[in-house]
Amino acid sequence: MAEPFCHTEPTTPNGRAFVAACKAGDSAAVDRLLRADAALRAEIDAPWFAFDAPAVVAAAQQGQVDVIDVLLVHGADLAVRSRWWAGGFGVLDHDDGATAETLVARGATVDAHAAARHGWLNRLDTILMTEPSQADRPGGDGQRPLHVAASPAIVDRLLACGASIDARDIDHEATPAQYAVDTRPRVCRHLIDRGATPDIYLACALGDEALTDRVLAAEPDALASRLGDCRHTRESGKAGGHIYRWQLRGAQRPLQVAHAFGHHGLYETFYRQAAPRDRLLASAWHGETARLTRLVAEYPTLVSALEEADAVLLVRAAWEGREQAVCAMLEAGFDPHLQDHEGQTALHAAGFHGFVSIVRHLLERDPAPPLELVNRYGGTVLGCTTYGVRHSWRNDGDHGATVEALLRAGADASQVNMPTGDGGIDAAVRQSRSTTAGR
Numbered sequence: 001m002a003e004p005f006c007h008t009e010p011t012t013p014n015g016r017a018f019v020a021a022c023k024a025g026d027s028a029a030v031d032r033l034l035r036a037d038a039a040l041r042a043e044i045d046a047p048w049f050a051f052d053a054p055a056v057v058a059a060a061q062q063g064q065v066d067v068i069d070v071l072l073v074h075g076a077d078l079a080v081r082s083r084w085w086a087g088g089f090g091v092l093d094h095d096d097g098a099t100a101e102t103l104v105a106r107g108a109t110v111d112a113h114a115a116a117r118h119g120w121l122n123r124l125d126t127i128l129m130t131e132p133s134q135a136d137r138p139g140g141d142g143q144r145p146l147h148v149a150a151s152p153a154i155v156d157r158l159l160a161c162g163a164s165i166d167a168r169d170i171d172h173e174a175t176p177a178q179y180a181v182d183t184r185p186r187v188c189r190h191l192i193d194r195g196a197t198p199d200i201y202l203a204c205a206l207g208d209e210a211l212t213d214r215v216l217a218a219e220p221d222a223l224a225s226r227l228g229d230c231r232h233t234r235e236s237g238k239a240g241g242h243i244y245r246w247q248l249r250g251a252q253r254p255l256q257v258a259h260a261f262g263h264h265g266l267y268e269t270f271y272r273q274a275a276p277r278d279r280l281l282a283s284a285w286h287g288e289t290a291r292l293t294r295l296v297a298e299y300p301t302l303v304s305a306l307e308e309a310d311a312v313l314l315v316r317a318a319w320e321g322r323e324q325a326v327c328a329m330l331e332a333g334f335d336p337h338l339q340d341h342e343g344q345t346a347l348h349a350a351g352f353h354g355f356v357s358i359v360r361h362l363l364e365r366d367p368a369p370p371l372e373l374v375n376r377y378g379g380t381v382l383g384c385t386t387y388g389v390r391h392s393w394r395n396d397g398d399h400g401a402t403v404e405a406l407l408r409a410g411a412d413a414s415q416v417n418m419p420t421g422d423g424g425i426d427a428a429v430r431q432s433r434s435t436t437a438g439r
Contacts, residue, residue: 005051007083014040019048022055027066030055034074044071045080053082053089060091063099068106078108082140086171086239089140093117113139116158119150128161135161141240142170147179152190165196173235174243181205182247199232200225200254201244204270207263223270224278226309227252250320252313255282276302281310284332285317287324292332303333312340318358319349321396326350326358330365337366343375344384351385354397356405363409371411382411386420386429400424407432 010016014037021029034041049058056076059067068091072078081088092100092114100118104110112134115124127134135158136144146163149155155176159165166175177196180188185206192198192211200222203211215222228235233242245252249260255278258267271279276299283291296302303311314334317325326346330336336346347369350358363369371381379387385406389399403425407413413432420426 006047006049007052008047010043010046010048012039015043015048018055022049022059022064022067025059025062025064025067027064027070030067031070031073034070041074044074044076047083051082051084051089053084054080056080057082057089057091057093060099060103061089061094063096065099065102068103072106078103078106084140084171086169087138087140087142090114093140111139112137112145112158113143113148116145116154117148117150119154121151121153121157124154124157128157132161135163136167138170141172143179144169144176146176146191147174149176149180149187150184152187155187155190155194159194165191165194169243171240172243172246173239174233177202178232179243179247181244182249197232199230201227201233201248201251201257204254204257204263204266205248205261207258207261207266209266212266223254223273224275225254229309250316250322251285252316253278253281255279256285259286277306277310280306280332281313284313284329284334285322285325287322287328289324289328289331292328296332308338311335311338314338314346315340315344315349318346318355318362319344319353321350321353321355321358321394323355323358323361327361330361336362337370337373339373339375342377343373345370345373345375345381347371347381348373348375348379348384351381351402351406352388353392353394354385354388354399354402356398356401359402359405363405369409371406371409380412380415382406382413383415383417386416386425389425390421400428403428 010019014033018030018033018040021033045054047054049055056068056071056078059071078091081090091103091108092110097118110123112124112127115127138144144163144167146155146158147169149158168175175196177188177191180191181202189206198211198215200212200215203215227233227244228242233244235242248257251257251260255267255270255274258270271282276295280295280302283295311334314326314329314336317329339345347359347362374380375384385399385402399422407428413429416429418426418429
């Protein structure tokens with residue numbers, strides 16, 4: 001099976017072993033495979049890794065310098081980029097400064113994106129003096145250097161050379177200020193000071209009451225907006241979703257954002273002003289059971305009247321591992337069988353990451369759980385869970401216990417693709433198949 005978001009995979013056993021060894025950081029195995037296979041050496045820069053990346057770019061993103069050195073010995077190209085449709089990434093397009101410096105010493109070329117990302121102001125000056133157009137040149141995901149600027153000083157230098165302050169990238173359709181709001185708030189504030197267009201999500205994430213007042217004065221309905229629907233976060237449907245889906249800590253509405261970023265005074269102020277639906281969604285997302293109970297008692301049809309895009313909040317809470325929120329929503333009457341745009345139910349979402357406590361809550365409170373319902377990719381809940389053994393990026397789940405809970409609930413083990421990558425899970429699935437066959 002190909003890596004997530006990868007359109008090409010190796011066709012030979014050695015190729016598949018090469019991918020596995022690179023992912024594991026096993027430089028000795030990588031060296032051994034490349035020495036033994038001339039055909040594999042010829043494909044050393046093939047885009048076999050996540051987001052259509054070649055091995056050297058994938059290794060750089062993981063800080064695997066030993067693997068990189070082996071790849072270079074066998075002919076890997078430090079200038080190669082991923083083949084991602086929205087714009088390729090190179091070996092310096094990651095946030096590990098020490099690895100980046102090591103790669104520069106190995107001969108990697110520093111462009112304006114790399115200099116901006118790593119805060120290399122002197123290197124950026126040198127680049128822009130000879131080629132000022134690099135200040136606004138699209139790179140990975142179609143981002144401009146301003147999207148990754150590490151400091152206000154970098155921002156100022158790029159703007160002085162003509163960078164577009166509100167330019168949107170291709171994959172996530174977002175501005176530099178929107179990209180910076182979570183991990184680089186100082187840069188985000190500086191961009192706003194320099195004239196970037198603010199929005200209510202950004203203002204709530206920063207906890208800036210004056211900025212929220214400014215936004216609401218211009219857009220009185222902004223507080224009731226939903227991520228993806230308002231003009232600041234509108235999504236074309238052709239790309240990877242607005243960057244706020246990753247930058248706002250799972251929140252999708254302004255109220256949720258204020259709470260997620262710890263601005264509880266602002267949250268309470270807005271909560272009092274918000275419509276019942278928005279208070280319901282905020283209380284549900286944050287697991288405020290008492291408030292949720294009061295709202296449902298006062299407005300008995302509030303949950304059933306939710307638009308589907310809001311009702312699937314239960315799926316998102318399960319995906320994010322928000323156990324208290326899931327329990328509160330189940331008590332309030334959210335539908336555990338509802339599927340999101342990918343066909344995922346809350347069980348699929350929790351199973352993928354191995355969130356066994358959430359899976360148990362969903363199973364205990366549903367007399368007929370949707371165990372055999374398939375998502376858009378053809379996966380049942382159990383299939384989604386076993387796929388997550390290899391592909392979930394979370395480290396706080398327990399896929400083994402989750403599989404056991406699903407098998408006890410009656411999930412069909414025959415639909416699991418073996419091996420799953422976990423010997424214990426494989427044994428449990430084989431036992432379940434044997435038991436079922438013997439009936």
